[in-house]
Amino acid sequence: MGLDAATGAGVPLGRLRLSAEEHRRLRHQARLRRELTGWLFLAPMFACFVIFLVLPVIGTVWWSLRSGGLGGETKFIGFRNFTDLPDTVGAGTAITNTLVFALISVPLILIGALAIALLLARIERGGSIYRFLIYFPVLVPGVVAALIWLFMTNVDFGLFNEVARALGGKPVVWLGADHALTVLAILDVWRNVGYWALFFVAAIIGLPKELYQAADLDGASALARLRYLTLPLLRRMIFFAVVVATIWGLQVFDTALVLTNGGPGTATTTVIYRVWLYMFGATNKIGVASAISLVLIIAILLLTLVQMRLLRGRRGGD
Amino acid sequence: MTSTDAYKGPAIELIEVAKHYGKTMVLDGVNLDIAPGEFIALLGPSGCGKSTLLKLIAGLDELSAGEIHIAGRLANYLKPSDRDVAMVFQNYALYPHMTVAENLGFPLKMGGVDRDVVRGKVEAAASLLQLSAQLDRFPDQLSGGQRQRVALGRAIVREPYVFLMDEPLSNLDALLRVEMRTELVRLHKRVGRTTIYVTHDQVEAMTMANRIVLMKSGVIQQVGTPAEIYAMPANIFVATFVGSPPMNLFSGRIENEGGRLLFRGPFELAVPPGFTPGPVTIGIRPEHVALCNGGEKSSLAAMIDAVERVGPDSYLRTTTAQGIALTARVEGSAKAREGDQIAVRFPLAHLRLFDAAGNRVPMGEES
Amino acid sequence: MVATIQLDAAQHARKRVRSRRQREFARHLALGLIAFILVAPFYYVLLASLKDSTEIFSYPPKLLPIPLYLGNYRDLLWDTGFLRWMFNTLFVATSVTVIKVFLDSMAGFALAKIDFTGKRIVFMLMLILLMVPIGALIVPLWSLVSTLGLINTYLALILPPLANPLGAILMRQFILGLPRDLENAARLDGLSEFAIYWRIVLPLIKPGLVVLAVITFTDQFMSFTWPLIATTSDELQVLTVGIAALRAHGGANYGLWSASAIMSLVPIGIFFFVLQRQFLARSLAGALKQ
Numbered sequence: 001m002g003l004d005a006a007t008g009a010g011v012p013l014g015r016l017r018l019s020a021e022e023h024r025r026l027r028h029q030a031r032l033r034r035e036l037t038g039w040l041f042l043a044p045m046f047a048c049f050v051i052f053l054v055l056p057v058i059g060t061v062w063w064s065l066r067s068g069g070l071g072g073e074t075k076f077i078g079f080r081n082f083t084d085l086p087d088t089v090g091a092g093t094a095i096t097n098t099l100v101f102a103l104i105s106v107p108l109i110l111i112g113a114l115a116i117a118l119l120l121a122r123i124e125r126g127g128s129i130y131r132f133l134i135y136f137p138v139l140v141p142g143v144v145a146a147l148i149w150l151f152m153t154n155v156d157f158g159l160f161n162e163v164a165r166a167l168g169g170k171p172v173v174w175l176g177a178d179h180a181l182t183v184l185a186i187l188d189v190w191r192n193v194g195y196w197a198l199f200f201v202a203a204i205i206g207l208p209k210e211l212y213q214a215a216d217l218d219g220a221s222a223l224a225r226l227r228y229l230t231l232p233l234l235r236r237m238i239f240f241a242v243v244v245a246t247i248w249g250l251q252v253f254d255t256a257l258v259l260t261n262g263g264p265g266t267a268t269t270t271v272i273y274r275v276w277l278y279m280f281g282a283t284n285k286i287g288v289a290s291a292i293s294l295v296l297i298i299a300i301l302l303l304t305l306v307q308m309r310l311l312r313g314r315r316g317g318d
Numbered sequence: 319m320t321s322t323d324a325y326k327g328p329a330i331e332l333i334e335v336a337k338h339y340g341k342t343m344v345l346d347g348v349n350l351d352i353a354p355g356e357f358i359a360l361l362g363p364s365g366c367g368k369s370t371l372l373k374l375i376a377g378l379d380e381l382s383a384g385e386i387h388i389a390g391r392l393a394n395y396l397k398p399s400d401r402d403v404a405m406v407f408q409n410y411a412l413y414p415h416m417t418v419a420e421n422l423g424f425p426l427k428m429g430g431v432d433r434d435v436v437r438g439k440v441e442a443a444a445s446l447l448q449l450s451a452q453l454d455r456f457p458d459q460l461s462g463g464q465r466q467r468v469a470l471g472r473a474i475v476r477e478p479y480v481f482l483m484d485e486p487l488s489n490l491d492a493l494l495r496v497e498m499r500t501e502l503v504r505l506h507k508r509v510g511r512t513t514i515y516v517t518h519d520q521v522e523a524m525t526m527a528n529r530i531v532l533m534k535s536g537v538i539q540q541v542g543t544p545a546e547i548y549a550m551p552a553n554i555f556v557a558t559f560v561g562s563p564p565m566n567l568f569s570g571r572i573e574n575e576g577g578r579l580l581f582r583g584p585f586e587l588a589v590p591p592g593f594t595p596g597p598v599t600i601g602i603r604p605e606h607v608a609l610c611n612g613g614e615k616s617s618l619a620a621m622i623d624a625v626e627r628v629g630p631d632s633y634l635r636t637t638t639a640q641g642i643a644l645t646a647r648v649e650g651s652a653k654a655r656e657g658d659q660i661a662v663r664f665p666l667a668h669l670r671l672f673d674a675a676g677n678r679v680p681m682g683e684e685s
Numbered sequence: 686m687v688a689t690i691q692l693d694a695a696q697h698a699r700k701r702v703r704s705r706r707q708r709e710f711a712r713h714l715a716l717g718l719i720a721f722i723l724v725a726p727f728y729y730v731l732l733a734s735l736k737d738s739t740e741i742f743s744y745p746p747k748l749l750p751i752p753l754y755l756g757n758y759r760d761l762l763w764d765t766g767f768l769r770w771m772f773n774t775l776f777v778a779t780s781v782t783v784i785k786v787f788l789d790s791m792a793g794f795a796l797a798k799i800d801f802t803g804k805r806i807v808f809m810l811m812l813i814l815l816m817v818p819i820g821a822l823i824v825p826l827w828s829l830v831s832t833l834g835l836i837n838t839y840l841a842l843i844l845p846p847l848a849n850p851l852g853a854i855l856m857r858q859f860i861l862g863l864p865r866d867l868e869n870a871a872r873l874d875g876l877s878e879f880a881i882y883w884r885i886v887l888p889l890i891k892p893g894l895v896v897l898a899v900i901t902f903t904d905q906f907m908s909f910t911w912p913l914i915a916t917t918s919d920e921l922q923v924l925t926v927g928i929a930a931l932r933a934h935g936g937a938n939y940g941l942w943s944a945s946a947i948m949s950l951v952p953i954g955i956f957f958f959v960l961q962r963q964f965l966a967r968s969l970a971g972a973l974k975q
Contacts, residue, residue: 123716139953279914
């Protein structure tokens, strides 16, 4: 294009050519063009984000204040779903189960991951083979993992009881009411420890080596190094991992469904499981299901905010 | 671009150009005319707005007020690629995933130029900049100096009306920088296009530019040839920014003593008539400080603290009898040692007077 | 004197090397054990899938699949909808991945490089809702999708995952890492915004695109909760739901179940093994940068 085509012939030079108003108008036009471009790029993804994430969040709030069933009429009933929550069948159990589950699995996952990471970070050769093997269970869909564990926990010929028998002990009913939730938690540990192990390996490798060299010179033992150097330096990463692993833990559903069908009884019915039952099970109560979902969402949002506050505080903003 | 070639007026006019980010004023009322073919240096400390001004001329940023005319046409609302300007960036901004040849040819390709023509121009630019051997390499395989030349080449192939350069040499090592300085000046003489060169290095500006635009805090302090700026600084900032070691400054007052005007400060100096009494600052450059024998009336005694031998010259760092620091330049062969007592004189012609606001007050016969 | 000191130094060096080697050995031992524990179940299930029903229940268990029994696999592939499920999963996962890479890189480009009103709010919103999973939204999501008439369509499986803001946030991060003046140079060269996105930004964030693609694909492959309720017809079952159905319907056919478990690992195993070096290195680098 060039200067010729782009503008018209000039008026006397050395003087402002356009009035302030004309400038304002043209500047406004240019700004509009820029805004439009920005939104055009953002729009497709943002549309999906709004329609399939934001709207459903609002929808959850909306329906949690109503009662009724899917495809039928719903009535506004205020906060009754929430006040009735303790009495709602299965709701309390679901929440308790999920919390216990998280309480067992998350610490085990992270401690295990840290231990593995400490070993992996220092290994000299063959590291990538271990990484691949340790990470492998992460890639397994929950239902498949549950099937595998279903197999291993089988009372008669499952691997666990074979090992127990070989060691001279008695076979255990792994999926009975006493142990089912724990087994579910251990399953989760088995699945996720590899993910966090690699996460921590990356973090450890990123730590400044000079500090460790100084510690070596000072004669620090491996345990002292861990306690006074590694763990404090990794504090923020560990905290991040705790929050994220917990949020993931709260969503447990597929493994509970396939491993034990939520049982025996309601021993392994988790929050999402209960929501699903209320939605598609015998009792079609969309209001209650939404209320329980909302509790979960709020828990996740709170955890997210805590996390953001802590990360932001140290780094001073994004 | 026949019409831009035929255009006889200023190549670039900046009229009341202002730019602010939120509450911060980065450029305030900048007015400047640049003649075609000039090599203009935008000089100033970091944060003075020179890079911002360059980006406004290029169209990479929006003006808050004022107008920019390029070849007589209003350019405010033109896209950067429509302004007929080319820019060399401080960090070169080469496309990492393209070869040197592709980098050089890219602007032409985008302009829809025929492929053979593109190749011709690319090869011409490459040979001009001694890059012909690098045409098939990628930027990360080149040295800093080579990358800089590719950035230069990319601007050259476009044959723009104006070249804009944003501290292009600041990432090179000292030796290379001096080499490239002469290269750029030679190129400018050969290609003859208007060039605006942003730098914070006053030596660069002084050696390369036809005219220097000195800026501070978004305001132009002075526009002039290197000689003018050096000899006739408009204010204290200009006087101390240009020239190394900087001008010696002494503050004091001009007082009316029975009809005679006298400068009273660390020393006394008779001042020709025509000045208003009041607080002033007097300046003189180190090379104009003259050594003399102590006895003269207007001489000043000083003791040498240090002698810096810099090649053919020496700088004497002294302290006057009144306790003021003074730097004088003498020939390298002069015998001077630490602790020596010397006497200096300030030839009137080289004295510069600055008023209370820091602006220079002309002193009549000046050289 | 000097001789003895030198001897001690040499002894010291040998001791240090020895203890270093001992520690390395201990590490290998520990890691080997852990890796074994993590991976052994797969072998166990592989064995089971290759045994017929009588063999499975036998005690003591055989460590090698002799005789080899492929009946489970035959039953799986022939009598169940496994192949159909696999196709559905791969189709959906690939579609989501391809679409998401483009949508998210465009969104990331806008968030990183273009100034427009509401940018901060949009970004904040994405950060806040980042961790809210589809699982917590099944009630309204199902209602929405069925109102749109999309239940039991591929779109029902493809569209909702596109809402996850992780991709856009990730892309924004990568694009922010590009040199600042690069787009300025491109603008001066006459590129439109879209051309800058397509010809300059995209090629330069390829590692980021790969990371996003891998994350998205594996997530989609493993997703269960939403496909469970979004598709009820057999035609559209995805792998995870189909396998769960096997568990729910068939009474204790361990052979079939193990076969399904092993078969489902094949694509992800291949996919990951091929990308293994790149992905592990890149996700580590990405994590380090943040």
